[in-house]
Amino acid sequence: MIGIASYGAYIPLWRLKREAISEGGRGEKSVGNFDEDSLTMAVSATIHSLEGVDRNKVGGLLFASTTFPYKEKQAANIVAAASDLPKEMFTVDVANSLRGGTSAFKLAADMVKAESVKKIVVVASDCRLGFPGSSFEQNCGDGAGAVVIGNTDVAVEIEAVLSVYNQLIDIWRADEDIFIRSWEDRFVQDGYIKTVEETVQAFMKKYKVEPKDISKAIFYTPDMRGLGELAVKLGFNPKTQLQDPLFAVMGNTGTAYSLMLLIAALEDAKAGDRILWTGYGDGCDVFLLKVTEEIERLRGQKGIRRHLESKQYIKDYLTYLEWKRLLSRRGIKLPAEEVSMTALRRDWDEVIRFYGSRCKSCGTIQFPPQRACTKCHTIDKFERIRLSDQKAKLFTFTIDFVTDPIDKQMLVSVVDFDCGGRAVLIMSDRDLKKIKIGMPLEMSFRKLFYNKEQGIHNYFWRSIPERIR
Amino acid sequence: MEGIRDRVAIIGMGCTNFGELWDKSQDDLMIDACKEALEDAGVERKDIQAAWLGTAMGGLLGMRLARALKMDYIPVTRVENLCTTGTDAMRQACYAVAAGLYDLVLVCGVEKLKDTPPAMAGSLEFPYSTKVVPGLPPASGYALLANRYFYHYNISPEEGKELLAKIAVKNHHNGSLSPKAHFQREITLEQALRAPMIAYPLGLFDCCGLSDGAAAAVVTRADIAKNFRDDYVLVKAIQLVSGAYERPLQNEGDFVHFEENVIAAKKAYEEAGIANPRKEIDVANVHDCFTITEMVIYEDLGFSPRGQAKEDVNAGTFTLGGELPVNTDGGLKCFGHPFGASGLRMMYEIYKQLQDKAGPRQVKNARIGLTHNLAGTPRESSVCGISILGGRD
Numbered sequence: 109m110i111g112i113a114s115y116g117a118y119i120p121l122w123r124l125k126r127e128a129i130s131e132g133g134r135g136e137k138s139v140g141n142f143d144e145d146s147l148t149m150a151v152s153a154t155i156h157s158l159e160g161v162d163r164n165k166v167g168g169l170l171f172a173s174t175t176f177p178y179k180e181k182q183a184a185n186i187v188a189a190a191s192d193l194p195k196e197m198f199t200v201d202v203a204n205s206l207r208g209g210t211s212a213f214k215l216a217a218d219m220v221k222a223e224s225v226k227k228i229v230v231v232a233s234d235c236r237l238g239f240p241g242s243s244f245e246q247n248c249g250d251g252a253g254a255v256v257i258g259n260t261d262v263a264v265e266i267e268a269v270l271s272v273y274n275q276l277i278d279i280w281r282a283d284e285d286i287f288i289r290s291w292e293d294r295f296v297q298d299g300y301i302k303t304v305e306e307t308v309q310a311f312m313k314k315y316k317v318e319p320k321d322i323s324k325a326i327f328y329t330p331d332m333r334g335l336g337e338l339a340v341k342l343g344f345n346p347k348t349q350l351q352d353p354l355f356a357v358m359g360n361t362g363t364a365y366s367l368m369l370l371i372a373a374l375e376d377a378k379a380g381d382r383i384l385w386t387g388y389g390d391g392c393d394v395f396l397l398k399v400t401e402e403i404e405r406l407r408g409q410k411g412i413r414r415h416l417e418s419k420q421y422i423k424d425y426l427t428y429l430e431w432k433r434l435l436s437r438r439g440i441k442l443p444a445e446e447v448s449m450t451a452l453r454r455d456w457d458e459v460i461r462f463y464g465s466r467c468k469s470c471g472t473i474q475f476p477p478q479r480a481c482t483k484c485h486t487i488d489k490f491e492r493i494r495l496s497d498q499k500a501k502l503f504t505f506t507i508d509f510v511t512d513p514i515d516k517q518m519l520v521s522v523v524d525f526d527c528g529g530r531a532v533l534i535m536s537d538r539d540l541k542k543i544k545i546g547m548p549l550e551m552s553f554r555k556l557f558y559n560k561e562q563g564i565h566n567y568f569w570r571s572i573p574e575r576i577r
Numbered sequence: 578m579e580g581i582r583d584r585v586a587i588i589g590m591g592c593t594n595f596g597e598l599w600d601k602s603q604d605d606l607m608i609d610a611c612k613e614a615l616e617d618a619g620v621e622r623k624d625i626q627a628a629w630l631g632t633a634m635g636g637l638l639g640m641r642l643a644r645a646l647k648m649d650y651i652p653v654t655r656v657e658n659l660c661t662t663g664t665d666a667m668r669q670a671c672y673a674v675a676a677g678l679y680d681l682v683l684v685c686g687v688e689k690l691k692d693t694p695p696a697m698a699g700s701l702e703f704p705y706s707t708k709v710v711p712g713l714p715p716a717s718g719y720a721l722l723a724n725r726y727f728y729h730y731n732i733s734p735e736e737g738k739e740l741l742a743k744i745a746v747k748n749h750h751n752g753s754l755s756p757k758a759h760f761q762r763e764i765t766l767e768q769a770l771r772a773p774m775i776a777y778p779l780g781l782f783d784c785c786g787l788s789d790g791a792a793a794a795v796v797t798r799a800d801i802a803k804n805f806r807d808d809y810v811l812v813k814a815i816q817l818v819s820g821a822y823e824r825p826l827q828n829e830g831d832f833v834h835f836e837e838n839v840i841a842a843k844k845a846y847e848e849a850g851i852a853n854p855r856k857e858i859d860v861a862n863v864h865d866c867f868t869i870t871e872m873v874i875y876e877d878l879g880f881s882p883r884g885q886a887k888e889d890v891n892a893g894t895f896t897l898g899g900e901l902p903v904n905t906d907g908g909l910k911c912f913g914h915p916f917g918a919s920g921l922r923m924m925y926e927i928y929k930q931l932q933d934k935a936g937p938r939q940v941k942n943a944r945i946g947l948t949h950n951l952a953g954t955p956r957e958s959s960v961c962g963i964s965i966l967g968g969r970d
Contacts, residue, residue, distance in 0.1 A: 445708045445712070446705075446708070447707060447708050448705040448706055448707065448708075450705070451705055451706045451707045452707045455707050459707050459709050472827070474826050475826075478822075478826065482821070482822065482823055482826040482827055483827065503725070503828075503832070504721045504722075504724050504725035504728070504832050505721065505724055506717050506720030506721050506723075506724060506776045506777055506778075506779075507720075507774075507776065507777035508713060508714070508716075508717040508720075508775075508776045509773075509774045509775055509776065509777070510714060510716070510775055510776070511712075511713060511714055511717065518711075518717075520711065520713060520717050520720075520721065520776075520956075522721055522725075522825075522832065522956065524828050528828060529828070530825060530826060530827065530828055530830070532710070532711070532825055532956050533711075534711050545724070545725070545728045556708070556709060556711075557708075566707070566708055566709065568707075568709035
């Protein structure tokens with residue numbers, strides 16, 4: 109049996125009410141903080157999916173997105189390293205299509221089937237930008253979903269798959285575009301409904317599936333308009349069989365959307381349920397999935413619901429634009445901090461895997477890792493310890509009002525890890541009114557800055573208030 | 578370990594005005610400070626046998642001092658130890674004299690900060706690094722201390738802010754009596770409390786300024802000091818202690834004191850033969866880069882019992898007319914902090930106090946004075962430099 113052995117998701121803390129973008133906007137969308145991008149969200153989702161999974165059994169990671177930080181530099185390996193997955197592993201980026209999430213899922217399942225790997229992570233993450241004020245800006249949310257596919261502990265079996273491709277240029281971004289482009293709305297709608305309808309019909313015919321066999325049908329949807337019509341056309345009851353597209357509370361999360369909707373469906377699924385699952389973009393992927401008893405094991409995963417429940421609203425639309433680097437209110441630029449690639453090569457495990465050192469003589473944990481122990485002074489007798497999944501407490505803090513033009517009230521935290529050890533980190537996703545010495549914290553992989561001159565995205569860990577217990 | 582108590586004497590000192598000295602170059606500042614020091618000592622440049630130049634950001638080479646003053650073919654060493662630079666330059670000069678290598682040496686500390694944009698973010702990391710350690714201004718580093726101090730001693734943020742404001746008001750009062758200070762105006766408690774926030778809880782008036790300045794000293798052997806002047810000043814102790822990143826690496830690092838201060842003070846008191854600092858020290862100039870720093874220094878140096886600086890601040894113990902006047906010239910608060918110059922500027926004030934030449938700031942019967950510098954910030958490690966000076970018996 110091949111299928112999903114574990115899942116995890118990540119939705120940023122922040123929400124923007126659509127009425128903040130333009131009058132009449134309904135609901136809200138999820139928005140990544142200024143220190144988040146597709147890569148950082150993918151790390152959070154991957155780590156959540158690895159809860160209860162032996163990392164050493166994982167043989168690969170596929171990362172799908174249309175908003176990778178680099179055109180030439182793999183993102184999957186950074187996600188793998190930040191998630192502290194083994195070094196000997198297959199990694200690949202699946203790029204350029206909104207269907208990338210389900211495409212990567214199929215690839216990964218086939219790799220397990222071919223016995224090339226035993227367990228493999230599929231993560232999809234996106235943070236697409238619509239032109240300010242456009243319907244795309246209204247519709248698009250930020251988020252990530254991840255699943256671990258394997259041939260043991262399968263909670264969701266893959267029963268059948270069908271893929272078609274097409275040449276529809278409906279929604280796109282050119283090489284240098286920041287914002288989504290599209291042909292006219294009705295054309296986009298028509299292409300979407302026709303493609304998905306035809307593919308699902310073909311799928312149901314080929315595998316002899318009828319709508320009544322399906323507990324939940326999950327459709328990727330560019331927006332809310334065509335979804336009900338599509339479900340009816342295919343013979344599904346929109347009220348009972350259709351997965352809520354989470355449009356009112358999250359928005360379309362691009363490549364990650366299908367995976368995230370699947371995870372949302374799995375949170376309510378029970379053994380024996382059959383799920384019809386689609387991915388859309390440049391064609392369509394359709395899957396038939398069957399939920400097993402193992403689903404009960406995953407009830408505690410950090411998935412969609414608890415992320416949606418944990419939220420905070422962005423102050424206003426201008427702040428949103430600033431976070432997305434579309435506006436600079438102060439006109440102040442931080443002096444570009446040049447990242448040394450030689451230093452990064454040496455410190456990779458410290459910076460990306462967030463390893464501290466533990467003294468083998470006295471057990472003291474130090475971050476950054478030290479060759480000499482601060483307590484017993486032993487030299488060169490230490491082992492590494494992963495700090496990224498350690499809980500911590502706030503020891504002391506300050507709010508810096510002068511340093512960062514975007515993080516205008518930058519919270520500097522001195523954190524004491526519950527396992528021992530200490531680090532000085534910037535705190536993200538914080539509510540200044542709720543900062544208290546002793547408050548519980550967790551670690552989150554973030555983008556510190558983008559150095560435009562170097563073309564380098566600088567990633568590291570930050571503390572955040574404990575978000576989901 | 579034998580110290581240098583009473584083996585070295587200061588026979589001349591100079592100090593420029595501190596401030597935004599747009600019309601003075603670094604060379605001008607060195608020349609002005611050294612000229613005053615040499616004239617005060619009554620010696621000439623040709624008599625100087627060796628020199629030390631303390632500057633943190635002022636460029637490579639001690640030779641800069643020789644070039645400015647045209648001191649031909651003597652050894653000149655550049656010293657850098659950030660905020661303790663001036664004190665460390667003095668320490669090395671004193672040791673060379675105490676070792677009997679030279680009879681007459683010159684020490685100059687200078688910093689010309691206002692020729693460049695305020696670029697120094699305060700990060701002590703290597704220039705070529707991964708840049709993942711946040712480059713914080715010193716204010717943020719010391720604010721970490723303030724918040725923990727308030728929490729540790731159960732002081733409300735409002736009460737804490739007011740305690741800090743009292744220190745700023747005291748130092749500004751002293752600065753108003755200092756013709757060489759950058760800021761010579763008094764401030765009110767209200768002003769200090771209402772100032773814009775820099776790094777919570779530290780507001781503008783909790784932070785020292787950014788200034789240009791230089792100070793210099795002429796140092797000789799104690800046994801020949803009387804050949805130069807009667808009211809020479811003896812070096813009773815000079816000590817420097819460097820942390821090794823204990824505070825940010827160990828969970829025990831409490832962020833309510835600086836172990837570097839405590840150990841440097843202990844060594845300096847031993848060297849100078851001081852048993853009860855609060856009683857025996859008559860005047861002190863300490864490193865008030867931020868008001869919270871001065872508050873913690875009171876405790877670290879044994880002026881106040883641990884955790885009780887609050888009582889002394891409220892009692893006015895450290896005001897000009899108090900039991901132990903601290904930062905009589907206005908401190909870093911009013912002079913700003915040109916790193917290389919600050920330690921020597923503090924010694925200049927103590928030197929004048931011990932000679933009874935401090936004018937309206939004069940502390941009565943000042944016989945023993947202390948200077949204190951602290952480099953680094955609480956989020957890193959610190960370097961503490963302390964000197965204890967005394968009038969001749």
